[in-house]
Structures are given as C-alpha cells and as structure tokens.
Amino acid sequence: MSKKDVVHTTESEIAVHWQEEELYYPSVDFIAQANLTDTSVHERFKLDNFPECFKEYADLLSWYKYWEKTLDTSDAPCWRWFVGGELNASYNCIDRHLEKNRNKTAIHFVPELLEERTQHVTYQELWVRVNEFAALLQDFAGLKRGDRVTIHMPMCAELPITMLACARLGVIHSVVFAGFSGKACADRIEDSQSRVLISMDAYYRAGKLLDHKVNADLACEFAQGMGQKVDKVLLWERYPGKYSSSAEMIGGRDYSVNTLLKEYYGQRVEPERMKAEEPLFLMYTSGTTGKPKGCQHGTGGYLAYATATSKFIQDIHPEDVYWCAADIGWITGHSYIVYGPLSLGASTVIYEGVPTYPDAGRCWRIAQDLGVNIFHTSPTAIRALRKLGPEEPAKYDFSFKHMTTVGEPIEPAVWKWYQQEVGKGKAVIVDTYWQTETGGFLCTTIPGMNPMKPGSCGPGAPGIHPIIYDDQGEILGAGAGKAGNICIQNPWPGCFQTIWGDRDRFVETYFGRYNKDPESTDWRDWPYLTGDAAFQAEDGYYRVLGRIDDVINVSGHRLGTKEIESASLATAEVAEAAVVPVKDAIKGHVPDLYISLKPGITPSPEIAQKVSDTVCKEIGKIAKPKSVWIVADMPKTRSGKIMRRVLASISNEQDVGDVTTLMNPDIVAEIKEQHLKGSK
Numbered sequence: 001m002s003k004k005d006v007v008h009t010t011e012s013e014i015a016v017h018w019q020e021e022e023l024y025y026p027s028v029d030f031i032a033q034a035n036l037t038d039t040s041v042h043e044r045f046k047l048d049n050f051p052e053c054f055k056e057y058a059d060l061l062s063w064y065k066y067w068e069k070t071l072d073t074s075d076a077p078c079w080r081w082f083v084g085g086e087l088n089a090s091y092n093c094i095d096r097h098l099e100k101n102r103n104k105t106a107i108h109f110v111p112e113l114l115e116e117r118t119q120h121v122t123y124q125e126l127w128v129r130v131n132e133f134a135a136l137l138q139d140f141a142g143l144k145r146g147d148r149v150t151i152h153m154p155m156c157a158e159l160p161i162t163m164l165a166c167a168r169l170g171v172i173h174s175v176v177f178a179g180f181s182g183k184a185c186a187d188r189i190e191d192s193q194s195r196v197l198i199s200m201d202a203y204y205r206a207g208k209l210l211d212h213k214v215n216a217d218l219a220c221e222f223a224q225g226m227g228q229k230v231d232k233v234l235l236w237e238r239y240p241g242k243y244s245s246s247a248e249m250i251g252g253r254d255y256s257v258n259t260l261l262k263e264y265y266g267q268r269v270e271p272e273r274m275k276a277e278e279p280l281f282l283m284y285t286s287g288t289t290g291k292p293k294g295c296q297h298g299t300g301g302y303l304a305y306a307t308a309t310s311k312f313i314q315d316i317h318p319e320d321v322y323w324c325a326a327d328i329g330w331i332t333g334h335s336y337i338v339y340g341p342l343s344l345g346a347s348t349v350i351y352e353g354v355p356t357y358p359d360a361g362r363c364w365r366i367a368q369d370l371g372v373n374i375f376h377t378s379p380t381a382i383r384a385l386r387k388l389g390p391e392e393p394a395k396y397d398f399s400f401k402h403m404t405t406v407g408e409p410i411e412p413a414v415w416k417w418y419q420q421e422v423g424k425g426k427a428v429i430v431d432t433y434w435q436t437e438t439g440g441f442l443c444t445t446i447p448g449m450n451p452m453k454p455g456s457c458g459p460g461a462p463g464i465h466p467i468i469y470d471d472q473g474e475i476l477g478a479g480a481g482k483a484g485n486i487c488i489q490n491p492w493p494g495c496f497q498t499i500w501g502d503r504d505r506f507v508e509t510y511f512g513r514y515n516k517d518p519e520s521t522d523w524r525d526w527p528y529l530t531g532d533a534a535f536q537a538e539d540g541y542y543r544v545l546g547r548i549d550d551v552i553n554v555s556g557h558r559l560g561t562k563e564i565e566s567a568s569l570a571t572a573e574v575a576e577a578a579v580v581p582v583k584d585a586i587k588g589h590v591p592d593l594y595i596s597l598k599p600g601i602t603p604s605p606e607i608a609q610k611v612s613d614t615v616c617k618e619i620g621k622i623a624k625p626k627s628v629w630i631v632a633d634m635p636k637t638r639s640g641k642i643m644r645r646v647l648a649s650i651s652n653e654q655d656v657g658d659v660t661t662l663m664n665p666d667i668v669a670e671i672k673e674q675h676l677k678g679s680k
C-alpha cells in the first residue's frame, strides 16, 4: 500500500501504512537439501485434515505406548493431545540417540572468556551426567513426578543437564532467566510452590564474573516472606571444586552440586513413563497487568511440536551445527536450543556471554570455529551487531545455510543487512512469529518452499490457521488493508495447556474475546487470541505490528509503534529507534522518538530533522514525532529488549520506577538530563 492510500480508521481499527517489500527466493542449493519441499504438505495440513495431520509430528518421537486419541476436546479449551500415549522427553532427547550417535557432540558450550576452552559434550556424556544428576535429585532432594523445581541458571551445559534430569523424573521444571532478580525468581518460586531451587554460584557476562548466588539468597528470603519455604538450594559451580561467590553457604539449605554428585557417579535412573498430557515445564511470561503467568507446557504435544518445527522450519539435519543465540531462560531457548535440536540428535551451541564480547566479531568467530551453519537470533541482537560492527561478518570464514529471526517484528532495513552481510546473500531467513504460550512457531515461511518478504513473517506454519478479526468480530481477510487482532482458529500440539493454577485467567485471556459458546467442546468455537495486531497482505503473508497495547493513538488514529521505528531506521545514520506515546491535550497522544546513531556519526539537528521527515514521508504527518531525541544508547533489559516504558515515563515527566535491573541503568539519568536541558 502506498502512503497515498493511508486508510482513515475508526477508533477500533489500526491503520496500515507499510510499503510492500519485494520477495527473496531460497537458493537452489538450499532447496536441494531441505527437509521439507513436498508441496502436498499444504493438503495434508489443511483444516479439513485437522487434528489427525499432527500425527506426523508425534511420529517423530519415540513412544513407550502409542496414543489412542489425537485430540481430546472434552475439557475445552484445555486441549489434550495424543491421549493415552506415554513417553519421556529426556529419553527422546538423549537415550534414543545412543545406539547410532553416542560419540557425537550434543552440546558445544562456549565460555565467554576467550582463554577458556569450548566444551564438547557428547550424547554419551550427556546421558551419564543427566542420569547422575537425576539420581541426586531423586535421592538427595526427594523429588518425584509432578513436583515443581525452580531453576535460576545462566547459559551453561549444566542448564540443559538440569532440565533433562528433571524431565527424566517427571519433575516439572520452571527455568527463570538468570538476568532476573532474586525477587522475580521468588515470585516464580512462590507461584509454582517449588521447595527446591537449583542455581549456580557465578557466571561471566561482558567480561565480569557475576556473583549469582546472592540472587539465590534473595530469592529464598522473598519466597519465605510470601509463605513458600525453599528447603534446598542446589548450586552448580562455574569452576567445579572452587566456590566463586562471596555469599556464605547456608548450612542445611545450600549444597554444592559438584560435591554431592561424587556420591552418584555411575548411577542410572530409568526414565518415568509420562502420560502425553502430563506437564513438562512451566515458563513464566509477563502479562500487561497482574502477576507473571506460569505457562504450562505438556510433554507429548510440546515435544512433538518443538521437534517437528526444528526439523521442517529450522531445517536441522543430523550433520548440521546449529546455534540459537537466545537464552535458555526464554521459551526460544527451551524449544530451539534444548528440546527441538536434541530430540533430533543435532549438535546445539550454548554460548555463555554477550554477543559483542569482547568485540562485535565474536559471534562470527564462534560460527567460524565451530562450523555453525544454522544461526538463530532476535532483531534486537541483529541491530546491536549491525550497530557495533557492520563490516565484521565479512571478515570471517563462516557460511550459514539458514538463519532465523524471532521475538519482535524486524524492520526491512535490518532484515536486508542480516541477509546480505550475515547470510552473505545466500542464506535463507525464516522470520518466526510465536509466543511463550504457543511452544513453537505460529507463522513462518517454509524455508525450502516459500519466498521471503522482509518484515513479514509469512503464512501460518503447517497446521496453523491464523485469522484476523476486527473488534466487532468481523474477519479481515487477505488484502483488507487493515490490521486487527490475529487469532489462531484451531488448537495445535505446542500450545500451552493452561496458566499454572489459574484456569479462569487462561480461558479469559486467550479465548474469552472471540469464544462463540463457553459450553462448547467444539474447537471451532474457541479461536486463540494472540494479543497481537497484524494484517494479511494480498499474497496471504502476515505482518505483525506488535502487541495490541503497543499502539499509539493519535487523534483516534492508531499507529503501530513498529512502523514508526521502521521508518526511522530507513535513515542511514540511525542504528536503533524507539517510539513512545506522549500525552497531548488535543490529539490524545503524539509519538516521541528516540534514536541512537551508528558508530562514528556525530549527532546533529540535521539528522533529527531528516528522521522526522522520513517518518512523515513514509507514514504521514499523523506520525510526525513531537521530538527526536538522539541518545547515546537505549535503556535495555538484560535480554536486550528496549525498555519503552522507561522512555515513556521520561517523555511524560513521570517517575521511571526501579531501573536497577536494566543492562545499562546509567543511561536513564543521562536521557533525563537531556530532557531537562531540552538538548535533542
């Protein structure tokens, strides 16, 4: 749609101003080796063949007992997949590979410090270590099937070992991102009623050894205050045999795993035969309001979905070296570092530290040294790498056949840099749209079959049938020229089963909006609400604009923050952009724009003007930023997401709240100072 066709919308609609991008096609070489090129997939996975189509996915797993019913809808909308089947996730990710591949590397662990060596953990060693740790959990910690355990660990080989040991016993793990505070960890301990916390003494980030045990102490203290006592803290040591924290070990509560493990050397634990629908793990995610939601993922459905999408969308083959640079503390790491790749018997890379330590070439050196050929990361990381070292990828001898982007909409300008510089013009890219709740991909291209369109995630993944509704429940079809609420019409095996301990919130949040009959046990009556705004182009590809709550309402005209940011990034000097709403007496809200510049570029009023002009040109005057603030850096979370909330508070002269957990808290004061001085 060109800017001349700007659609004037009602309050309930979202305008779409984005230009259509040209298509990119996968190379002949990629197609020749791809796992999925059979066009009958569309027929097999069409809605008429639902739910039996997903049998193909479950057949990728090894079952102790085959299931009787593919989908049981009797407890709608808490769907139960592969009912009657029995399996174990740890068996599927380890034991079943031993016969043919016991000496193959399962995990390449790359420590952050350059002087430390990469560890290569074979499937045999993974099996030994998971068994021994499972024996410890069972024996020493008294854990059994159905218990919950909170894991607050950094990126290290011991994290998947811990998760898989839990899975072997049928213990439900709840991994908390290591960058989260002790308090955030305590909230999750309390909600999941964990009485065991598994942590690590320390880890490296940006060249510093961070003391992590202090967070375990805080977590236990806060959890106790909330009425949940932690009986045992099991601490892995970053350097086995050497305790690296300043915090005291508390007698009777804290134990060194590395010391205890000696008692369990040589022990083996039979995997529990889990029912397909028994929970495998909880993953907490924050909603717009209220406490974090514990998304409960089941064993059979989740593992089938993570495995199949890893095979068909990530295109993982046994000989590939696959690196997903997300953190295992997020769902991406669960599905696409641990469960999917290991279930396929692949070699998966785990990197301890920040992608730009000690310099912007680090990722590309890791890729070169390990022979990584599939790379998976987020637009935030891609922007950071582009900002700090646009020329770096060309300096290293690596070759990706396939790359992924995940987590937020990617601006076409950034996509093109990724494709050209990192993919060296030949890698395919999948822009995978999904959520913590969904377990695996919702929308993506099939890499060996569909062309790519920068900024657009593509059609629904096989067996996923998206639909866009406006606020009145009318369908906005392909080429409607308007965005609305993107929903999924049908259940799929990867979808979470419920919010831990809060079924009502689950039903209300995800199904309440468009449910046709609360008594119905027909899945057709229960479209799943993603909470995202999206539109569908004429060719059927979806473009996600962001969370429905992330729109800025200017004079009743709802603008997606992402499209303003994307327009700003089209200006050559701009490295990062963030837009936030500022209250305006007349228009309701107007956008305030923050940008940071590429290295070596000096801020000037001309650049600010140029960006403002581009936004007006690309989107229209309606989106004209109130101000363009050129900042040295954006306030960011530890996972690298820009904290628009903090910027919004500054723009609206409100209290920014607690910013101590940010990656770069000092920048907040600096930006405030800029506001006071009015220096843009």
Ligand code: PRX
Pocket: 285, 331, 332, 405, 406, 407, 408, 409, 410, 431, 432, 433, 434, 435, 436, 437, 457, 530, 531, 532, 544, 545, 546, 547
């Ligand atoms: O708004 C969508 C955005 O991230 C949200 C889910 O975040 P989270 O649960 O943390 O999971 C992130 C990893 C799957 C979505 O509701 N999002 C995720 N991927 C994309 C995206 N937006 C646009 N394009 C994507 N590829």
